[in-house]
Amino acid sequence: xxxxxxxxxxxxxxxxxxxxxxxxxxxxxxxxxxxxxxxxxxxxxxxxxxxxxxxxxxxxxxxxxxxxxxxxxxxxxxxxxxxxxxxxxxxxxxxxxxxxxxxxxxxxxxxxxxxxxxxxxxxxxxxxxxxxxxxxxxxxxxxxxxxxxxxxxxxxxxxxxxxxxxxxxxxxxxxxxxxxxxxxxxxxxxxxxxxxxxxxxxxxxxxxxxxxxxxxxxxxxxxxxxxxxxxxxxxxxxxxxxxxxxxxxxxxxxxxxxxxxxxxxxxxxxxxxxxxxxxxxxxxxxxxxxxxxxxxxxxxxxxxxxxxxxxx
Amino acid sequence: xxxxxxxxxxxxxxxxxxxxxxxxxxxxxxxxxxxxxxxxxxxxxxxxxxxxxxxxxxxxxxxxxxxxxxxxxxxxxxxxxxxxxxxxxxxxxxxxxxxxxxxxxxxxxxxxxxxxxxxxxxxxxxxxxxxxxxxxxxxxxxxxxxxxxxxxxxxxxxxxxxxxxxxxxxxxxxxxxxxxxxxxxxxxxxxxxxxxxxxxxxxxxxxxxxxxxxxxxxxxxxxxxxxxxxxxxxxxxxxxxxxxxxxxxxxxxxx
Numbered sequence: 281x282x283x284x285x286x287x288x289x290x291x292x293x294x295x296x297x298x299x300x301x302x303x304x305x306x307x308x309x310x311x312x313x314x315x316x317x318x319x320x321x322x323x324x325x326x327x328x329x330x331x332x333x334x335x336x337x338x339x340x341x342x343x344x345x346x347x348x349x350x351x352x353x354x355x356x357x358x359x360x361x362x363x364x365x366x367x368x369x370x371x372x373x374x375x376x377x378x379x380x381x382x383x384x385x386x387x388x389x390x391x392x393x394x395x396x397x398x399x400x401x402x403x404x405x406x407x408x409x410x411x412x413x414x415x416x417x418x419x420x421x422x423x424x425x426x427x428x429x430x431x432x433x434x435x436x437x438x439x440x441x442x443x444x445x446x447x448x449x450x451x452x453x454x455x456x457x458x459x460x461x462x463x464x465x466x467x468x469x470x471x472x473x474x475x476x477x478x479x480x481x482x483x484x485x486x487x488x489x490x491x492x493x494x495x496x497x498x499x500x501x502x503x504x505x506x507x508x509x510x511x512x513x514x515x516x517x518x519x520x521x522x523x524x525x526x527x528x529x530x531x532x533x534x535x536x537x538x539x540x541x542x543x544x545x546x547x548x549x550x551x552x553x554x555x556x557x558x559x560x561x562x563x564x565x566x567x568x569x570x571x572x573x574x575x576x577x578x579x580x581x582x583x584x585x586x587x588x589x590x591x592x
Numbered sequence: 593x594x595x596x597x598x599x600x601x602x603x604x605x606x607x608x609x610x611x612x613x614x615x616x617x618x619x620x621x622x623x624x625x626x627x628x629x630x631x632x633x634x635x636x637x638x639x640x641x642x643x644x645x646x647x648x649x650x651x652x653x654x655x656x657x658x659x660x661x662x663x664x665x666x667x668x669x670x671x672x673x674x675x676x677x678x679x680x681x682x683x684x685x686x687x688x689x690x691x692x693x694x695x696x697x698x699x700x701x702x703x704x705x706x707x708x709x710x711x712x713x714x715x716x717x718x719x720x721x722x723x724x725x726x727x728x729x730x731x732x733x734x735x736x737x738x739x740x741x742x743x744x745x746x747x748x749x750x751x752x753x754x755x756x757x758x759x760x761x762x763x764x765x766x767x768x769x770x771x772x773x774x775x776x777x778x779x780x781x782x783x784x785x786x787x788x789x790x791x792x793x794x795x796x797x798x799x800x801x802x803x804x805x806x807x808x809x810x811x812x813x814x815x816x817x818x819x820x821x822x823x824x825x826x827x828x829x830x831x832x833x834x835x836x837x838x839x840x841x842x843x844x845x846x847x
Contacts, residue, residue: 301842342681362684370682374675378604390596391683430679 286354288438288469289316289339294348295493296334308334310493311348316471318437321464323480324473325579326490332473333371335490336442339471340368352438364392364434369427371442377416381407381426384415388430395433405429405459421452428456432463439463441472445479457483477579489579502572511552511572515565516544525563529555594693597685601697611663614760616705619656623649623709626773628716638813642720642800649713650728650800651772654793656705657736659760664698665740666756669747695737702736724799731799735792738825741832742788748839763789775806777814785816788832791824 296309309331316322324332337343338350341357352360360366375384385402389395402408405425415423424444431439444460445453457479464470474480480487480501487504489497497504517525522543529538534551545565549555552570559565605611627633627648635644671677680690706729710718746759767773770789771781784790794803794816805814 340682342678361682364684368682370675370678374679376604376671376676378607379600383600383603387597387600388679388683391680391685393684427679431682434683 286351287315288318288320288353289314289471290349290351290354291315291335291339292349294335294338294345294350296331296338296343297346308493309338309345312490312493312495314488314495314498316469318469319467320486321470321484322472322486322488323484324471324488324490325475325477325480326473328475330490331493332490333442334493336368336440336471336473340366340440360438364394365436366438366440367431367434367436368440369424369431369442369444371446374427375415375423377414379415380412381415381418381422382411384426385429385433389433392434394435396435401429401432404432404463406455420447421449421456424448424452425456425459428459436468438469438471441470443473443475445474445476453479511570512546512548513552513555513559514544514546514569514571515556515559515563516567517559518564519543521564525565528563529558532558594689594696597689597693598696601693602700605664605697605701612704615656615660615663615701616708619652619659619705620709620712622655622773623652623712624716627652627718628712633717634719637800637806638804639800639802641802642724643718644806645716646713646718646720646724647797647800647806649709649718650732650797651793653706653709653729654732654735654789654796655763655767655772656709657702657732658739658742658789658792659763660701660705661698661736661740662743662746662760662763663756664694664701665743666747666759667743667753668694669744670751670753670756673748673751695740698737698740699733702733706732720800727799728796731792731796735796735825738792738829738832739788741829741836745832745835745839748836748842771805775808777805777807777811781805781814785820785824788824788828791821791828794821795825 291312291314294309294312295307297305297307299305312331312335314335324336326332334343338345339352339357341352341361350357352366355363357366379387382398382402385398385407389398389401399408402411405428407422407425407429410418410422413422415426418426424447428441428444431441445456448456453476460470460483472479472484484501487497487499487501488495489504517540522540522545526538526540526545529535529545529547532549532555534549534554536548536550538545538547540546544567545559547555547559556568556570560568627645630644633643633645633648636642637644637647672680710725710729743756743759746755749755750758766787766789769784769787770793771784772789772793776784798818798821803816803818805816807813
């Protein structure tokens with residue numbers, strides 16, 4: 281069967297330009313190629329206005345690309361939506377305030393041919409106690425859980441979440457991801473956009489960073505960290521030769537930066553193993569430590585580079 | 593699916609007591625005050641097809657019905673703009689199904705004031721030919737359907753619930769200008785013929801009046817040829833449709 285080998289998402293050369301009346305056109309997406317395999321959990325990371333929402337809208341068939349090809353499970357996006365294979369939690373709006381939680385779920389359930397049981401979905405998303413409450417009286421986090429419940433109704437293969445925890449406090453965010461974890465155990469593909477690096481780090485296996493409508497980095501969470509900042513190697517140097525050793529390190533092509541604080545040197549490098557070897561042998565270092573930079577550093581480094589490039 | 597959605601919409605509308613008051617109770621009250629309880633209510637119209645009470649009954653039913661459809665059309669637009677359209681866009685529900693539900697809803701809600709006022713009218717002395725009863729009711733509903741476009745345009749243009757309330761409120765002014773509440777004459781009548789409610793109310797009353805306008809000052813009745821209200825409806829239908837299409841396009845471009 282060919283369908284089982286089709287990727288969950290296949291974007292080829294996708295661009296989207298908005299042309300508002302009386303204003304200059306806006307290139308929201310400037311050429312994205314992206315393939316997401318089945319069962320992958322991918323974080324879409326990027327600053328505001330990076331094109332995350334527009335890209336996800338095209339995956340959901342809510343917006344048509346200006347150029348390029350969008351396929352979801354090998355089909356046009358809208359077809360995948362009609363088949364109930366893909367659903368989403370949208371960023372904001374999207375709810376009728378004068379309905380109750382349960383009515384909202386019932387109405388959306390009625391749009392699908394074979395929806396999951398309304399009560400079961402309410403239970404799984406922790407909304408059973410709130411079922412009779414008006415949407416207008418629910419907190420931001422509760423409304424977000426409701427949107428999540430709506431997304432689970434078709435029992436989708438691919439779940440798209442556009443900043444699902446925006447506006448939630450830490451506790452609600454934690455609870456949300458716990459529910460999420462239970463839902464993906466069945467092998468669902470999940471793509472979520474987020475601002476929170478720790479969420480990407482904790483929940484995703486793969487991170488796709490977008491800035492200014494382009495993918496600027498794509499890899500496992502560990503790879504992304506390493507690619508942006510390399511690793512940091514630190515060691516204690518003999519006081520007599522410390523200055524000289526630092527100068528030697530700075531001349532190496534694989535060293536990004538070397539700083540001395542007291543007798544301890546901190547080296548940022550693309551090749552941690554080679555630097556560690558040099559430190560322990562030729563340079564007489566001791567107390568060696570190798571750490572990977574934080575994802576925050578990676579994020580800033582990658583998106584800042586792109587900003588410089590774009591403004592050139 | 594549309595049955596569940598339609599039932600939910602009915603419940604929602606039922607909860608909006610304030611709105612139901614303005615669409616059904618207020619026009620019924622107006623009928624009782626200006627129609628049923630007045631001495632002139634039992635006078636026959638010049639055509640002999642019905643009495644004055646019935647004439648006022650049809651007018652007030654039309655006012656209630658357009659208030660209902662304006663609100664529903666407007667709220668549909670606002671709702672979609674505020675993200676419910678995106679939520680529905682994630683389901684297999686088609687736009688045509690959504691429009692169908694809203695159209696059924698508009699018709700149902702418009703039926704409430706019409707039924708209420710016709711029943712009160714029947715009980716309080718409105719009298720006329722059976723044909724006039726039936727035909728005027730159908731024409732009121734048809735005219736009201738057109739006015740859902742009026743609400744839609746307001747909703748699309750201003751995107752807030754307040755704008756929809758304003759649109760419903762503006763119907764009071766349009767009703768005065770449209771010769772609905774009070775029979776106009778002279779210059780005011782000439783202006784009336786250009787306003788959007790004039791055509792649909794005149795057409796709804798046509799089975800009773802056959803185009804003879806009611807005068808309050810005892811002057812000889814004036815005849816208004818059928819083409820006047822027909823042209824009025826055609827022109828306003830065109831204007832509202834073009835505006836709605838332009839506004840929907842603007843909404844898309846901004847996404």
